[in-house]
Amino acid sequence: MAFPDTQVAAEVDLYLGDTLGWVNVLDAGDVRHSVADSGGGITITRGRPNEGREPDLTQCSLVLNNAGGRYSPRNPASPYYGLLGRNTPIRVRVGDLGAAGAVALSGPAKNPSAVTTPAHASLNTSGDLDIRMWVRLVRWATGDFFELVGRYWAVGTERAWYIDVDAAGRLGLTWSPDGSAAGRISRRALVPVPSVAGGALAVRATLTLATGVVRFYTAASLAGPWVQLGADSSPAGATSVAEAPTAGIELGSFGGLAAAPAAGELYGFELRIGGTLVASPDFTLMQPGQTSLTDAQGRPWSLNSSAVVIDRGARFYGEVSSWPSRWNLAGTDQWVPVDAAGITRRLSQSTAVTSPLRRTLSSIDPAGYLPLEEGTDATRPTPATARPTTATSSQVTYGEESGRLPGSRSVAKLTATSSITTTVTPRPGSSTYSLLVFIKLAQMPAGGDQTYLRVHWSGGTVARWDFQMSGGGYRWVGYDQGGDAVSDHNFNNADNPPDDWLMMYVEWSRSGDTITWQPWVANAGDPAFSTFSWTYTGTLGHPTRVEVVGNSDLQDALLSHLAVDNERIFLSADFAAISTAYAGEKAGERIVRVCGEAGIPITFWGAPDDTAACGPQPIVPLLDALRDAAAADGGILLDARGHRGLHYRTRTSLYNQTPIPLDYTHISAPFEPTDDDDATRNDITVSRPDGASSVAVQLDGPLSVLDPPAGVGRYTTSETLNVATDDQLPDLASWLLHLGTVDEARYPRIRLNLAAKTLAADQALTRQVVLSDTGDVASIDGLPAWLPPGPARVMVQGYTETIDGYDWSIVWNAAPSSPWDVAVVDGEQRVAADGSTLGADLTSSGTSLSLASTTENGPWTTDPTDFPLDIRVGGERVTLSAISGTSSPQTATISARGVNGIQRSWPAGTAVDVWQPAVSAL
Template sequence: MAFPEQALDLRAEVQIGGLWTDITSRLRTSDPLVASYGMSAEGTSVDPSTCTLKVDNSDGALSARNPLSPWHGALGRNIPLRVTVPSGESYLALTGTSSDIASAPDHNDLDIVGDLDLRVEITGDLYNQAVTQNLIGKWDDGPNPSFLLQISTDSQLRLRWSDASAAFRSYTVTLPAALPRRVALRAHLDVDNGDDGFIARMYWAPSLAGPWTRFDSDIPGTGTTSIYSSTVPLSIAPTSQVSSTPGVPLAGRVHAAEVRNSSGVVVASPDFAAQVPGTATFTDSSGKTWTLAGAAEITDREYLFHGEMSKSPPRWVPSGKQVWVSAEAAGILRRLGQGRKALDSTLRRRIPSAPGLVAYWPMEEMTGATQAYSPVAGVAPLKITGFDFATEDTLGGSSPLPKLKNPASLSGAVPRAATNGWQVEMVYLLPTMPAAQTEILRVSVGGSTMRTAHVYASTAGIRVEARDSEGDVIQFFLYTGPNGIAAFHSRWNKLVIFVSNEGGGDVRLTAGWQDVTEIGGRSTVSTIFTGSLGYVTAVTGSWGAATEGMALGHLGVMAVAGAGATPGSVYYDGADSGYLSESALNRIVRLAAEESLPLTWEDGDGTAATAQMGPQRPATMVNLLQECADADGGILMERQDRLGLHYRDRTSLYNQAPALVLDYAARQLAPPLEPVDDDKWTRNDITVTRTAGSSGRVVIEEGPLSVLPPEEGGVGTYDDSVTLNLYTDEQPIQVAGWLAHLGTWNEARYPSVKVRLHRHPELIPAVLKMRIGDTLRILNPPAFVQPGPIDLQVRKITHTPRPRAWEVVFECLPAGPWNVAVVGVSKADTAGSVLAGPVDADDTVMTVATTRGPRWVDAATGWDFPFDVRVGGEVVRVDQITGPVQDAFARTLTPGWGTATSGQTWTTTGGSSADYSVQGA
């Protein structure tokens, strides 16, 4: 990049009438554009990203109400704004839309029927995406496609192919955890392994240049295979909508790709990095002509900001010679945060979309209501008496529900369903089981010999009855199992009543009940009668003293039939408990999907096993998302390259290699570099309380930031408490331990690290890839500050680009707390070690005494050498340890490790070592 010899190619664009319009020439360079995203080092949650800019408006074109503006009627609040700079490397940008692809026509070279090798280098979201992403293939929705490489919704790399008989085949392997966002993926298919089978192999690499790492093992397929020779074009990336191979194009970047035949010859090799931005068609090195379609484009732009222009007031000087717009733009969190309406309960949100829903009454009315409305069009409110609304608020999936008085009644008319077969369901809490047989619910039926279905309960059992038009019992069954009777009361249950076709003119009537916190474990009682399935015409209930205090709600009717004693719909499941025990990441993903909110995420260990959540209660969208991040300890942030959110789970912050390395000695940091050694984040007495549950407390009683008074080596008590929406009472103590770990990390903070990219343009590529939560490393800091390197976690990034100057400020916290032990990888140190004698820069041996716990290990113990230790704040590398009474360390390279006094403590560390090593004496 020639910057700053040439002016920075900054580009600001607004989307007007669906088209991106360049307004760069209008930017007032005297008032620089400032783009910022993340959270301040003082904050606890991410703020909406912001972009401020002043835009010349002397012609009035940007005045929304100016009828002379060429964009009159197309300007308004929240029009999209994007700010980009060149990255120095071209790539193919794909939107994920089926029409936005790059393709090459079919060719004899591409009609591969034998061994196949597909390789593609991408930047994208690899893990647990909402849709399957197609990467490369000769594939369409016709009957005979050839081959396709996909990333599935469960983070698996999948090779699909159609064999010579047009039968679909596939091979799928889970991606390794924590692959970089820019990665090369490869699939090789050996159609005949010489042993009457075929073998597919999967690899990944940092780039197409390799080196390739295989992440599966040879599992031969039965019989040999082949690939159908189709006339389908080769595409990056094709769309497949047929049920057996659903998928959409990758939403991200493609840098290059290769297709190789059975001889290893490259038959297609689009290299998008080698193309000039704006290229719409080109020929690759194998002679294939590639053409872009739709919104797919070859570009080299990197985003500093992508958001919505929330304010654009016109301003001018009195003379009118200067007219401008002082624009402010923000990310999607600003708009989401403006809303104050809580999302409905999970049952209220889910049930209206149930397949076959005919009628539904939530019963979440406020105190004083005289009827219960239905959100389903054409369904009349329930007629009720004796309902004490909004008095029971213990069901996780609901807002407060009514309790029954004595007497109480309910009557709801149900519209005629288009199909026969039905299911009625509701949630209820019956405090005690009635001693005498008591009706719980009645369903009126049309189109069947059974005109009413009844469910009764008593200490003697649960009874289901089918009655005819005269009210006579056709068939019944009494369930007397003690476990099922016990499960019917004293807890929140789902009650489901449904019919199923038994064949031969017989119909099964079933009633089932199940604790809302359980998956499976339903108790059922059934009876069989001769007739037809029919349809529901009404639901009614009439209750007295035996059911006084019973809570109920979310009464729904669906036109679905069961199968035997299994209901035809399980749409209440999960939502009834408020998705209790759902992982934080899964809840964030589900909420985003329900609200059509663009979301991507990083799952550090690839398992989605983030913190388990308590019930999702009514709250605003932003608050619901943030409580997931708080429970998990991750970061909910905005995307920089598109309007949407991104979530980094806690494990994605662990043990990171630095994304940006700055050398203080090479003047890559702009002054001042000012550490803050204060008690802003000191917390050594932490209490965590589970919402509506128990608490856990952790007190740090040893160490320099412990609760010990200063005269005894601590800092005194810094207490804090937090309430989190967790699943079990075992979780608070674990979270408290982690928060205490963060709160007693003994390093200085660096709230501001400034880089002047116009003076160090070599840093631009790495800076543009930085994201919130990444690790920044400072090499060779001043000796009077602390020994290096200094690892920091980036919490906020602010860009201030000018034509010939570009400053970036990173607001940071210490990254050390996130360097954690990994089972099978990390090494435990002793419980206490000190230097046995003083050392200085001329010494060749360090002798370490173990004061508590086991002594330091040697090679015979089985540890791999070298590893790093920290002494006096300085990191040194250990090549070997000798003993047995005291452990001796000897340095072999200069410079030395400085000086240290007797009694200096030693610990293992996850940091990088200084540029020297030590070996055993």
């Protein structure tokens, strides 16, 4: 429904349980549409208010008519009685924004394929291939290969075809006539995929079997029209494509290569074989929360666990935490002012301090779990299981912090007579059980085998397992009800000694009447582990109780995190990571993992593995752990706009963006440049928790620490960032100094009235503006003469959006985007010419100039292949066609003056630099 007097097809939906689902309360006439009417209309605030690094809460304010107490949660007469409450889900949508739904392509590399469909006879290739995919990517040229789609399993002869993108952003089609890796054929577009503002693009690859000719195309969407990307790829001659009868199709990536997955959003896919459409999933039809769909050809498509459906038409997803009733004195008007917020509001109120180990282990809902992180006055351990279990102990000291396991708040200290017992929630019938415990002895065992851990079982051939240690190794013995050994095995402890933190993990699994049990042993932080696998014949049963048994070797030993479950707890590759609190983990992958442990949907703009390496995960509340990782990377963590969850924008996704192309006529007041020191930071110290620090200072130039007028004086700041190593600190300090010394005007507020004729006339541009989000870039051209020369390139830090009966406007909180334009191979940026000046006066009509350079930097280039070269003379952009001379001063030939609209005379000594000085990315 549109608001009265507007064409804004808005809706405001409340989620009122599974029966009613999303109810459009705007369509019911319950949303007050006028701002002047008791604060009506819809106001949404999102992102950062300025260049500050921490986004504010995403909030949405509106007013609901409450005649008859319709929106009073405790009013039995309300049709929504029992359905309204604290944190009722709410969303605001605006139709006609292009793709309504999308699948976020942002899963970690270890689980890459976002969407899959299983093998089917209709997918077997017996005709010409025509593969089409509609996506929005962070960037097409990433400097590395990434995967888009494939029917390509790297086993046997299951390799059919795939599409990837190379480091330069060029599409490639690879196919195998016989299904083998050796027989595959590849063809690649000779030109890269064009960069488009907003990033949404459909790509297509065709293969004609009779000739082997490959063609690539692009379009705005799957509807076309299609424009060929470069020339035909060289023919391979008559060819064929393997049928790969058991291989399905994987979108967003595929399991056949080691390349990275795509990063962005997936809207649709089409596959034609011999001209027949055999698959066509339309992900724009999906709603948040869906995990599968069936296409028009009957093919089922399933999302993996890390893929999230987002609502592209959404302006806000959040929760209503309270329903305050308001009325006038006469009682003739009743309303509820709604102040909804994204889930970070709720998460920020969750102050429980949880260790990384406990957070990870609790997320799997173990059948038995003792974190052993109690305080120093504790007399027994506290189980951390969803269902009640009991635990007791004797002669155990809790709250030990000296020598604690990284990732644990504290540990338990044992004696020779200690005992700890915990029950295990019965979960019979599983085919897999596992146990994990961390232990550290004060010294190596001196004698023979001594039992330190005992696991009791019910309903199986083995009734009790004893875990033992000796001076020479580890031993596991399984006994039946009569006390006879059913299985008895051991191995040497030389590679994994128990006088360092030891991870002991054992897994039992059943196949028929064969029971396989496998122990893994590793020291904390060591990726090398010892493992063996043994079997016995019988029944498995299930664990019921675990006991820690004191002995002389356990005197002063430390114990931490004892867990039992009816499934696999960890893969061996995770041992080193968990034992060190995930030290060295990429920031994006930490955010993915922690959100997964907490059950929070998370989407990305950027690749999770293309982020900074972090130090150990801190022992802090959940939201603080996420923000700690985001700060280490330098990205932006905020509420998701298209689903009820979180969204992370990586630092690298902010680099070198194609801007939204705006004109001065598109914007409304306020649009006022500000030259102030609000964001100036020219003396930066960056430290690492419990590590070193590094300092970066701007020593010269207009924003240096020099006293005015030579500089601006000293602006000192310090940051503590949880990065993995001290070696990262110098680059971090230099990068933050770069961000804090941007010498250009700021446009802190930019208003775009979406109903204005100049903007409304261009629907495609309007859509780009509406879909813009925190971190996106816009370029505003056609600036009037009284403003600094344009275009004004800005990065959206956040925005305030207003939708009411008379207005639909977005006010961006903006900052200069230039710091994020970083050097790339073969890019337009050039090495900065620090200290260069005009060697002589330059008149307003001069066609050559004198370049004086410093001895330190040396002369300017004279290589003809480096021209044309744009330089900055004072505030004028000048294009050079050549430079002659090998020593300072040199003579430069000018081919264009006033490229940026400024052309005037400049005196000798005026600063000269390349127009786009190269800045190294962090």
